[in-house]
Amino acid sequence: MVYAKSEPVETIREHTEQLLTEYKRLRKAYGDRLAVLSERDWELLEMIVRYHDVGKADGVFQNRIRQQRGEEKLFVAHDRTIPHNYLSVGLVPFHRYDLTENEKRLFIHAVGYHHERKQEPVKAFIQEALETDLLPKREAITRHMELPVTERLSVEFVDYLQKRYTPSDPEFFRYIMLKGLLHRLDHAASAHVPVEAGVDEPVGIYTDRFMDGRGFQKNELQRFAEANRDRNVIAIAQTGMGKTEAALLWAGEDKTFFTLPLRVSINAIYSRITEDEGMAYSAAGLLHSTAQDYLDENGGEHWEKLYDQSRQLSNKLLLTTIDQILKFPFYYRGFEKELATMAGAKVIIDEIQVYDPDIAAMLVKSLEMIRRVGGRFMVMTATMPTLYLEELRALDGIDMDRVAQGEFVDPDLTRHRIQLRESVVEDHLDEVAERGRDKQVLIIVNTVRRAVQLYERLHEIAGDEVYLLHSQFTREDRQLLEGEIRHFNEQEKHPGVWITTQLVEASIDIDFDELHTELSVLDSFFQRLGRCYRKRKLDHQQPNVFVYTDLNRISGIGRNNVYDRSLVEKGLALLDEYDGAILDEPSKVELVRKLYHPDYLSGTDFLEQFEEAMDFFDSLDPFKMTEKEAQQKLRKIQNITVIPGNLFDEWTDEVEVYRTAPRSEKRAFRKAIQRQTISLPQSMFYGKDAAGEPLQKRLLRRVVDNPRDPLSDVWVLDAHYEFNPETCQGKGISFQLEKQDLFT
Known part of the structure; x- marks a missing residue:
């Protein structure tokens, strides 16, 4: 056998x-929709597929x-490991093939780099392997592959491989398509x-059916998208405009990638789309850093196949994060897929608008690169931010005059009257506690450390009707808290106070009755407003949002x-005129729009970071x-689990058993212990604790x-958890830092 x-x-x-087989599936499914590929390109791709692994x-x-x-080794005249x-x-x-010079180069690069190796191609070594081992076996290879193999020893192709394609090359995107599809x-x-799954399951039809079944009339946004x-x-x-349904109506019959910034939001939409009481759409996939665990718990008996399809980008609709599918502007090795x-x-x-400027x-x-390969986007x-629109207008690949732009806001829906306070929440805790006796009050602050401090002080004042939610609870407890805040919020007459971060x-x-929030950047602040009077119109003349603005x-x-x-x-300067007024x-x-106009941003770190x-x-x-x-560059802040x-x-005892347990028995234990873990920014361990000791020392082992082993990335942290x-109720991790705040 030739393995x-x-x-x-x-x-x-x-x-x-x-x-x-997968080539035929792909071509049948989407061949007529890939306008960037010519008939000749499909022929080239088939030839590339046939030859891509003969070197094995x-x-x-x-x-x-x-x-x-455990089989006997063969005699080999050379001993070099060559990709x-x-x-x-x-x-x-x-x-034997009638290839143009451009086609020959495309062929060589697609096959030669279908695995990206650290080991560069070396002519002498490749020649030795071809001359002493592979060409003497050419007849056997031809019979096995039913494919002609060269009779001529030549390594001139290495010269081609040593000059890689660049974005300025006229054939750059043609190469991306051939190599990227070979990867797929x-x-x-x-x-x-399957390279493509659910091809005949258009999500637009399911969305229509879902809305019709519940008597929903399409609003202006949804009709615009459709x-x-x-x-x-x-x-x-x-x-509250039904943006998810609008996006799915826009997707229609096409293969679609739906990206959101937060995993918990992605999971919620995935469940709503796939569950029987939702859209009952079976062709959706889920892909983010913890999708495997989510599907294991919620994806049914065939979750492993669904996860594999999601990883291979096979699904008709994929709910995902940007780091999984949109990092190709880094041109990393293998980005073509x-x-x-x-x-x-x-x-x-x-x-x-929630993403950092870089x-x-x-x-x-x-978005520019997507347009270059014939894809479409919906933002x-x-x-x-005006800055992003201006940058899109400046790109060669995007004609903004042909981009459908719409604004869908209801001027009659007045939900928030704000009051600016040049102070901090701590100065008003007695007032907050009093309001929490007959209202549902939400406090949002900018760091975990401040949230914990407020929780401790307010708990002393208001007692047991004070709760805390931030990112530094274990995965299991955070999931419980997120469910609890929803349940608490659904109880109309149940008063109390929740303290949270921008999480x-x-x-x-x-949908809380009143919001007390530290000021943040405007787009973040407006997101916070959506947690108060989210689903109702303001029915009184008093402020329902209190904004704390002492920036020091x-x-x-x-x-x-x-x-x-x-x-x-x-x-803050822009907000000032709304103090005491409806926003x-x-x-x-x-x-x-004003804040993020390039002229208004002049001199800010934000604009400098975006331009860089x-x-x-x-x-x-x-x-x-x-x-x-x-x-790692995309995630910017590397986390430690x-x-x-x-x-x-x-x-401790279970870990000792785990270390020697059979592979088949380890997964259940890993899931159990990972539910007890917390993800922390690596940067926080560069600082010192209150005693002046380096926090790095707290990572014990x-x-x-x-x-x-997947658990090798998990560290035992010298810290108490409550x-x-x-x-x-409880504070989560307890240990004090000297200078550095902990985020979200």
Whole structure:
């Protein structure tokens, strides 16, 4: 046998046939929608598929699999480990095919780099393997593959490989399509999932059916989205306008990627779309950093197949985060798969204003690249920074005159009367406690540290009707708290106070009677307003939102902190005229438009950061970084997963058993212990605690030493954890920092 894979066992021919099956599936499903590919390109792709793995016939590769299977090794005249993708190119009989010079280069690069290796192609080594091992076996390879193999020894293709494509190359996007689709076919075949799933399940029809079944009439936003299915769309719409349904109506019959900034929001929409009491749509996938666990618990008996399909971008509709599918502007090695998948597809970006300026720059760049491969986009947001619109207008690939733009806000819906207070929440705790005796009161502050301090003080004043929610509870307890705040909020007559961070801005559907909030940047602040009188009109003349504006005392303001001070100050200047007045929906949109106008932003760190990021992406050389490095740059703040010491003490014996347990028994334990973990910014451990000791010392040890074990990334943290799941009260992690605040 001439092996391609050891588990499950597959020959090169069998694996290639699977790719060809997926090639036919892809072409049948979306071939007529990929206008960027010509008939000749499809022919080239089929040839590339047939030859992409023939280099695996190399004796060194075969012996590696034979050793894994306990079989006798073959004699091999050389002993070098050479990536099979380079050797595959050396076996292609280019003289047999009528290829242009451009087509030959495309072929060589698509096959030669269908695996991105650290090991560069070396002519002498490749020549040795071809001359001593592969070409002497050419007849056997030809019989096995039913494919002609070159009779001529030539390594001139290495010269082609050493000059990689760049964005200025006229054939750059043609190359992206050929190599990217080869990646998709190869990965789908290896995972044994269809390259495209649910092709005949248009989500637009399911959305129509769902709305009709509940007697919902399409509003102006939804009709606008449906009418502009063939165009790019920018829609500004206030909370409660049915933006999810509008986006799905715009998706119509096309393959669609729906991105949201927060995993909890994605999970909620995924459930609403897929569950029987919702849209009962079965062709949706879910992809984010913890999607595997969510699907394991909520995805039914075939969740593993669904997860594999999601990872391979196979689903008709994929609910996901931007770091999973839109990081291709980094041009990392292997980015072609993501970008090629956008061809003929639609991408929805929800709430673009919540992203940091450098991430927003990446999104603006990604929209340009999506258009270049024939995809379409919808930006759906409550507020749209003018800066981003101006940058889109300046891009070559996007004609803004052909982008459908709509603004959907109700000037008659008055939900918020604000009062600005040049003080901090701590100065008004007696008042807050009094209001919490007959109202549902929400406090939002900018850092975890401030939230915990307020919880301790207010608990002394108001007793048990005070609750705390932030990101530094364990995954299990945070999920419980998020459910509890919804349940609490649904009880109309149940008063009390919840103290939270910006965690609740866009992830939790709640509607409190009164909001007390530290000032943040305007777009974040307006998101906070959506947690108060979310679903009702203000029916009295008193303020229902109290904004604390002492920038020297509120938390999270300043360089290298949560919010840039200059941006907050500029926003405060715009808010000043609304002190004591109604802040209606059109005003919110207009204030963000003013704040984020390039002229108004002049001199701010925000504008400098955005412009530097745009310059970075414009000048980036392709193929210089790995996907992991791109992911880290995109996430910006790298997180560390920890389990507090007092919680880990309860698991010590089980961990010892886990270390030696069979692989099949480990997953359940990993899930159980991961529910007790917390994700913390790595940067916080650069600081010191209240005693002046480096916080890095608090990371005591890894739960598991084996670097291949998923739990090896979990650290035991020297810190106390406090939470009572019966009362849903407690502070979470308890340890004091000297200078640095903890975020959200």
